[in-house]
Amino acid sequence: xxxxxxxxxxxxxxxxxxxxxxxxxxxxxxxxxxxxxxxxxxxxxxxxxxxxxxxxxxxxxxxxxxxxxxxxxxxxxxxxxxxxxxxxxxxxxxxxxxxxxxxxxxxxxxxxxxxxxxxxxxxxxxxxxxxxxxxxxxxxxxxxxxxxxxxxxxxxxxxxxxxxxxxxxxxxxxxxxxxxxxxxxxxxxxxxxxxxxxxxxxxxxxxxxxxxxxxxxxxxxxxxxxxxxxxxxxxxxxxxxxxxxxxxxxxxxxxxxxxxxxxxxxxxxxxxxxxxxxxxxxxxxxxxxxxxxxxxxxxxxxxxxxxxxxxxxxxxxxxxxxxxxxxxxxxxxxxxxxxxxxxxxxxxxxxxxxxxxxxxxxxxxxxxxxxxxxxxxxxxxxxxxxxxxxxxxxxxxxxxxxxxxxxxxxxxxxxxxxxxxxxxxxxxxxxxxxxxxxxxxxxxxxxxxxxxxxxxxxxxxxxxxxxxxxxxxxxxxxxxxxxxxxxxxxxxxxxxxxxxxxxxxxxxxxxxxxxxxxxxxxxxxxxxxxxxxxxxxxxxxxxxxxxxxxxxxxxxxxxxxxxxxxxxxxxxxxxxxxxxxxxxxxxxxxxxxxxxxxxxx
Numbered sequence: 135x136x137x138x139x140x141x142x143x144x145x146x147x148x149x150x151x152x153x154x155x156x157x158x159x160x161x162x163x164x165x166x167x168x169x170x171x172x173x174x175x176x177x178x179x180x181x182x183x184x185x186x187x188x189x190x191x192x193x194x195x196x197x198x199x200x201x202x203x204x205x206x207x208x209x210x211x212x213x214x215x216x217x218x219x220x221x222x223x224x225x226x227x228x229x230x231x232x233x234x235x236x237x238x239x240x241x242x243x244x245x246x247x248x249x250x251x252x253x254x255x256x257x258x259x260x261x262x263x264x265x266x267x268x269x270x271x272x273x274x275x276x277x278x279x280x281x282x283x284x285x286x287x288x289x290x291x292x293x294x295x296x297x298x299x300x301x302x303x304x305x306x307x308x309x310x311x312x313x314x315x316x317x318x319x320x321x322x323x324x325x326x327x328x329x330x331x332x333x334x335x336x337x338x339x340x341x342x343x344x345x346x347x348x349x350x351x352x353x354x355x356x357x358x359x360x361x362x363x364x365x366x367x368x369x370x371x372x373x374x375x376x377x378x379x380x381x382x383x384x385x386x387x388x389x390x391x392x393x394x395x396x397x398x399x400x401x402x403x404x405x406x407x408x409x410x411x412x413x414x415x416x417x418x419x420x421x422x423x424x425x426x427x428x429x430x431x432x433x434x435x436x437x438x439x440x441x442x443x444x445x446x447x448x449x450x451x452x453x454x455x456x457x458x459x460x461x462x463x464x465x466x467x468x469x470x471x472x473x474x475x476x477x478x479x480x481x482x483x484x485x486x487x488x489x490x491x492x493x494x495x496x497x498x499x500x501x502x503x504x505x506x507x508x509x510x511x512x513x514x515x516x517x518x519x520x521x522x523x524x525x526x527x528x529x530x531x532x533x534x535x536x537x538x539x540x541x542x543x544x545x546x547x548x549x550x551x552x553x554x555x556x557x558x559x560x561x562x563x564x565x566x567x568x569x570x571x572x573x574x575x576x577x578x579x580x581x582x583x584x585x586x587x588x589x590x591x592x593x594x595x596x597x598x599x600x601x602x603x604x605x606x607x608x609x610x611x612x613x614x615x616x617x618x619x620x621x622x623x624x625x626x627x628x629x630x631x632x633x634x635x636x637x638x639x640x641x642x643x644x645x646x647x648x649x650x651x652x653x654x655x656x657x658x659x660x661x662x663x664x665x666x667x668x669x670x671x672x673x674x675x676x677x678x679x680x681x682x683x684x685x686x687x688x689x690x691x692x693x694x695x696x697x698x699x700x701x702x703x704x705x706x707x708x709x710x711x712x713x714x715x716x717x718x719x720x721x722x723x724x725x726x727x728x729x730x731x732x733x734x735x
């Protein structure tokens with residue numbers, strides 16, 4: 135919809151909408167108050183049972199994996215043996231507290247968001263959905279969260295431990311330098327003692343500016359119907375942001391205080407990496423400047439910092455120090471531009487805030503991409519089951535969790551490979567998804583750092599596949615190699631096509647298959663993957679059962695037809711070559727023979 139023109143029209147539109155918004159907010163709040171205790175208790179006791187039930191297993195298996203690890207040196211193993219009780223003791227406490235806070239937040243906020251979403255554009259029977267949405271869906275969401283948490287604590291944990299026990303590809307192991315541990319610990323403690331109060335003071339000093347600037351921007355957009363208030367579906371959420379903005383500011387201050395712990399502890403890493411306690415002391419001063427510059431950038435304040443930015447790393451040429459005599463609130467010169475400073479062109483030409491969602495670039499979410507991956511896994515899995523590359527044993531092993539990876543890792547990796555091959559053939563800049571229409575690029579990718587860990591390696595693999603210039607036979611060979619590499623016996627016995635004649639190309643294809651399976655194995659450890667995979671395994675099992683039933687019925691009908699044909703041929707042969715002997719048989723006897731054959735079939 136077009137935003138209203140004129141100040142009076144905007145104010146009148148706001149006044150008319152205000153009671154409607156307040157009514158939805160009150161209704162959602164009432165539902166949130168009702169469901170908050172129930173959801174909080176459900177998630178707390180569910181996660182508590184998982185944490186306490188698996189805690190003895192986690193303790194024993196963690197020590198066993200560290201002891202058997204081929205990637206850790208003897209001194210590092212000894213240090214881990216001594217320090218490991220601390221995280222193992224803290225883990226139940228953190229898990230229980232997080233379950234209580236997360237359960238309360240989810241139980242209260244989910245009904246509110248569902249109430250506002252029920253009156254969005256294109257929704258039918260809005261009155262019913264205002265009361266119903268956010269009730270049963272919140273309860274199901276809590277059980278889904280518990281299921282995903284259980285999968286992470288069980289399947290993902292044992293997968294990480296299995297990788298820890300394996301030997302690294304280069305045959306080397308990690309070791310620790312004991313001489314630098316005391317200095318690193320002292321530097322980390324000193325940096326924490328300095329950063330905690332200083333960062334807290336900086337955050338509290340800038341919080342009023344963040345509060346009033348956020349309100350100014352939101353009210354300006356509300357009156358002018360710009361920014362988040364441009365589209366009708368976003369107006370309730372943007373209005374809720376005005377009310378809850380002080381909570382967001384308080385959360386930002388608490389987050390800054392919490393970040394000082396990790397920012398201070400990094401001084402120990404600097405001392406260990408640089409083998410210099412002096413560099414750790416320089417980092418203590420530079421860390422305050424880093425936070426100050428970063429907060430100025432977030433709040434759109436003047437660039438620079440009053441604190442000096444000392445150089446604390448000899449291996450990083452990008453870190454430029456700010457001399458003490460140049461420390462001021464003025465923006466740094468181009469020669470001393472920091473990593474957190476913004477481009478001058480961006481500040482001179484800021485993007486417009488009135489961009490409509492109808493004309494915006496479609497941004498994909500990780501859940502949408504995961505849904506697309508599993509839809510393609512179902513499509514490709516049905517085809518591979520029909521071709522016999524995926525057997526019933528593969529499905530049963532995957533269900534029991536003891537499979538060799540043909541279905542758990544091989545099938546998703548195979549689907550990723552098909553997507554990369556389609557992207558190469560379409561000469562796509564990014565990755566062409568399996569629907570053939572959507573292209574995943576750096577513009578519409580999910581704004582998530584974790585997602586970059588998977589997207590960037592896939593883009594590199596796509597470029598490598600493009601450089602290989604594979605033939606159709608080589609593409610088929612690579613696909614089956616990706617699918618069956620987890621089971622050497624299947625890979626040896628199954629016909630996967632003729633490998634390339636060049637040993638160099640065979641090695642390159644093997645490396646591509648290992649990397650794709652490695653990326654898929656890492657993705658399989660994240661929440662929701664195991665739950666969706668179990669549903670996929672059930673579907674493929676049902677499809678395989680239907681295929682076997684159809685095959686048995688077809689084979690049975692073919693056997694009956696062959697028996698009938700053989701009987702008819704025998705009768706006519708007797709009539710042709712026995713000169714009348716077959717004519718002595720009566721029609722009744724012939725019909726009886728026919729019935730006997732049908733019964734036998």
